Every structure is written in structure tokens, then in C-alpha cells.
Amino acid sequence: MRIRGSSPRLVGRDAHLAALREAVAHLPAVVLVEGEAGVGKTRLVTELLDGDLGPTLPLVGACRQIGEPFSYGAVLEALRGAERGLAGMTELNPITGALAPLLPEIAEHLPAPPQAIGDPRAERHRLFRAVRELLRSIGPVLLVVEDLHWADDGTRHLLRFLAADPPDGLAVVTTYRREDLPGESALGAEFRPAPACAFAVVELRPLDxxxxxxxxxxxxxxxxxxxxxxxxxxxxxxxxxxxxxxxxxxxxxxxxxxxxxxxxxxxxxxSVEVPGLLRDGMADRLSALPAVAVRLVRAAAVLGVPAPAELLGGVGGVPATRLRAALAHALGGHVLYEVDGGYGFRHPLARQAVYDTIASAERVHLHDRAVTALEEVRPRPLVQLAEHSERAGRTRAWLAYGEAAADRAVEAGDAATATTLLQRLLAAPVLPADQVNRMAIALGRIAHTGLDQRDPTETLARVLADPRLSTAARGQVRHYRALLLIRQVGHIREARAEFERAITELAERPDLVAQATAVLSMPYYGTVPPDELARWRAWAASYRDTAVGELRISLLANELGGRMHLGEAVRLDDLPETAATTGNAGTWPGCGATWPTPASGSATWNRPPGSCATGSGSPRRTAPRSW
Incomplete structure (x- = not known):
């Protein structure tokens, strides 16, 4: 168990607090503090009360979320603290005695209760006047009523009575959630502030x-x-x-x-579970919705992203004739919101809270319906289809959609999505051998480009132990894993060993063998004796003599850099003045990864010198240049 605490200081609300303090300093005043649940209304008011109020007496009450709230309960709760202002006071307006039966805590300071009138409306009016007269007598007073959205009609009418004609020494501050008000106004549409009264609305929004x-x-x-x-x-x-x-x-x-x-x-x-208070709050909101609206909300939780109403209805099994009413209830209950042109949740934790309420069998059913509904969307949302297929137990569809989604992510340059999908798919024991080969090679190729911050080195190590992997595919995966390891501190020896093993498995890929030998011949990759470096350099040179295009250029560049690093003489006459490269798509020298080349020759991709064989770094666009 850990002791919990909130922030020791108010954050991001300096301007709001200054506005609140300025408003209550000009008595009489009425200030409405509005904002959604959890945005910090109570904390702001607490900061005001903890400050220097001078001679002003703070009286604080709160409306409660109960079935049948007691009339005027929040105001009466606040008036219990009036004893300090009444101490030593000998003369009070006789009408304040109407409060004595309702406030036994301060009854001894009040006049005797007046005789009953017998007319409920007159009795209520006399009670309102008694409250205003008491506040006038003990002023200056700061009356705070929290959570006005839960107030009973009597409390709301009493506050409107006070705010419309407040005593000179009274400041009224109320907090509320606009979305939970029974009407459009905190104090009712009829409320108008008095001409001499300072009036302000302080709206709190979420933090940036x-x-x-x-x-x-x-x-x-x-x-x-x-x-x-x-x-x-x-x-x-x-x-x-x-x-x-x-x-x-x-x-x-x-x-x-x-x-x-x-x-x-x-x-x-x-990985964080939904906090208990958030989960309970969402459960309360769901319990207030009709069953058809709950089905719509659960469909939104399963889909996980904002979606059109028709899609939600299709997944939730809500008939078209009832869709509009169900959506209105979900929006009115502040469970769903309009988000990005569709309907979804205020934040992911709210969505997770609803998802956790769905029984496991019902989840599978809803994910299955989601697959059926999303298959009709164009273009097909492949990532979503893959996820829902997996959760619905549609294994064959999951593997197909997952690989298609990874391919699309690669085409779009979204390495993070592609890496995540491929790692999940490769962990599936039911993945066929041909897909294991394709996906493992694709993962290695994406990983060593450096475009994704995640490191799949361990995933590639697990794949290498998979008996479904062919020898040719294993050689490529091992080669790409070695390219990852060679860039990591403390793993150069392991990387060199992986390159040497990969060479024995790459009989069908002489270009990758050439890259591996080029890396092994580099003097700055580990502490290797000169005669061993010379052996690898000779092997790389044998591939360089027959290589063409970018592969030949990269091998020459690496050989030249290695010789210069060792202080050996180099022959620049061996280097070509120009070299042909591929047109629409090229393979990075020494990388084996295909990249789109700039259109119309307006720019070329450039890598740091000496990095071609290892594939380190990310490509960058530069002005046209010759080799």
C-alpha cells in the first residue's frame, strides 16, 4: 500500500486563480466556475480558500449525488459555519429565526422561530429572506457551493434568489459541470446578475x-x-x-x-489498469443508460477508435430505427463524445473502463461483428481488421490481414507500425513456414534501417531458433541482426560471430555475403589482428571486382576508408568518375534495403561516409552531388 497525494501546488491555473480572487474582492460578487469532471474546479476553489481572505468569512457547502437530495442542503451545510460570525452579536433581524429549526448548530445565536404561516410558498420566501439577512448580518462572507449540477431545485432557486440581489458583503462562488446541468444555465435561464454586482464565469479546460x-x-x-x-x-x-x-x-x-x-x-x-475511481464513475454512467445505448457504447469500446454512428450500430447490433435515440442517450450521458468526425470516448482510460465491463464471450462476439463490418469499409482498415480478427479467434484472417497491414505500413514508411505487427505475427505458433520466412526477413530489413526506435534484436534471435525458418531466410535474418548488434556498445564480438555464421547460410545472396565481408574487414569494428582483417578485405575485394552499380561503390568506399584508417596507401585511380544507379528505386549500398529515390533527380539520398555496409543512421535528402 502506498500513501497517495495530489499535487502539492496548483498547476496551470494561475490566470484562473487571479481572476477568481479579483472577482470576489469586489463585493458583492457572483462567480461561476465551470468545467468537466476532474478538471480541477475544487482544487481551484480550495486554493482560493487557503489564501488570505482578510475579514471575509468562508462558508462552504457541497451538493451530493444522492437519489433525493434534501432541499437547500448545500446552503444549510455552509451556514453551519456561521457561528464565528455570530459570536458576540446581540441583535439579529427576527426573520433569521426561521433558520433555527434547520440549523441546531447555531440555533442558540438566532432569534426564536416565527409562527408558521401555513402557505408553503410564503414559508419558502421567508426562508430565502432569512438566509439573505443572516449573510448580510455576518458579512463580509464568501459562500461556496460545490457541484451545483447535483443540486436540488430548492438549492438552485435559493442561490438564484441570493445572486440576483446579494447583500453588499456577499460573494457567491459555485462550481459545476455544464454537461451535467439539468438546463443550459447554472442558476437557470431566468437569472440576471444585479447591476452593482461583480459577475464572472471562470471556465477550466484540460491541461496542454x-x-x-x-x-x-x-x-x-x-x-x-x-x-x-x-x-x-x-x-x-x-x-x-x-x-x-x-x-x-x-x-x-x-x-x-x-x-x-x-x-x-x-x-x-x-499497461496501467484503469484506476478504481474512474472505473466506478464510468460504471455509474453506464447504469443510467438504456440497454440499447449501452450496446452502442460497448461497440465503441470494442472498435477502440472514433467511428460513424452506422458502424457503431452495425457492431453493436442496434437497429437503424433505434440508432438515433441510442446515440442521443450515449452523448447525453457523457459516455460518448463527438471525436474526429465520429463518436468515441473522452480519453483511452474511459474506453478501457467500458471494455473491462464486457464479458469475455461477448467481447469475442463483438470483435467478430467488427471484422464483418470493417470488411465493408473502403479502403480497408487493415490494422484494425488484423486486431479484431485476432481477438475474434479468426486465425487465418488475422495472419492475412496482419501481413497485408505490415506491407502497407512498409510502403507508407511507417516503420513503427510494421515492426509492431511483424513481431506479433512472428510470435504466433500457427504461422506457416513461408510466412515466417517472409516476415522475419521483412522485420530484419526494417529494423536495421534505424527508422524505428524499437529494437527487435531479441525478437530476431527468437526467430533464428524457429525450426520453420529456411536456411536462406535464416542467413538473411542473421545478417540483419548482426547489422543491429554492430551498432550497439558491447556487442561487436557477438555481431562479428553472427556475420561469420550468416556467410555460411547466404549461398543464394552473394550481395549480402559481400556486405558481411566488408563489415568484417573494417578495422574499427573490434580488436582484430591485421592479418585477419587482410583476409576479410581480400574476400570483399573478390566480390568488388565483379560487383556493379551501388554495391561496387559501397565496397570501394569501405575498402578505401579501411585502408586510410590503417594508414595504408590507396590508389584513387581505381575509383570510377561516375557510376550508374537504379532509377525508380534503389538499394542502399551495403544495406539491402529498398528506398524510394527522389523524383526527377531533384535530390539524392545520402548516407554518412563509411556507413554504407552497416546501414547505420537514417537517410537524409541533400542537393544533387556526384560520388
């Missing part, structure tokens, strides 16, 4: 990425929160401070996690 980073640093008590972690945390929590705090508390080691880079931060945050 910088605000999330600052809040994280305040909670964990140290700086150094990485940009990647802050961005992923903002993405997962929508910048809502309460959700940020709950997520950080759910991490096992928040102080260490906040320093994680982008990809590791994503994995850490995705």
Missing part, C-alpha cells in the same frame, strides 16, 4: 502537454519528465488533471517511469 508535464513533476516531486512521457500521458488522459493524478498513482514506479522515452512511455502507460 506542458501543463501535464508540470503537474507530473509536481506530483512525483522531481523534474526530468521526458517529452515523450508527457505527450503520451496527455494523449492517454486528455489532459484532465484528476485522470493524470490517478494514472500516475497507478504506476508502480512513477518517479522512474516519467523519464521514459516515447515508445517505452507508451508501453508503460498502456
Amino acid at each position: 502537454v506542458d501543463g501535464v508535464r508540470a503537474l507530473t513533476e509536481a506530483i512525483v516531486g522531481r523534474g526530468g519528465v521526458s517529452e515523450g512521457f508527457a505527450e503520451r500521458l496527455h494523449e492517454r488522459t486528455a489532459g484532465i488533471p484528476f485522470v493524470v493524478e490517478e494514472t500516475l498513482h497507478a504506476l508502480r514506479d512513477p518517479a522512474g517511469a516519467v523519464r521514459a522515452a516515447d515508445d517505452r512511455a507508451r508501453r508503460l502507460l498502456e
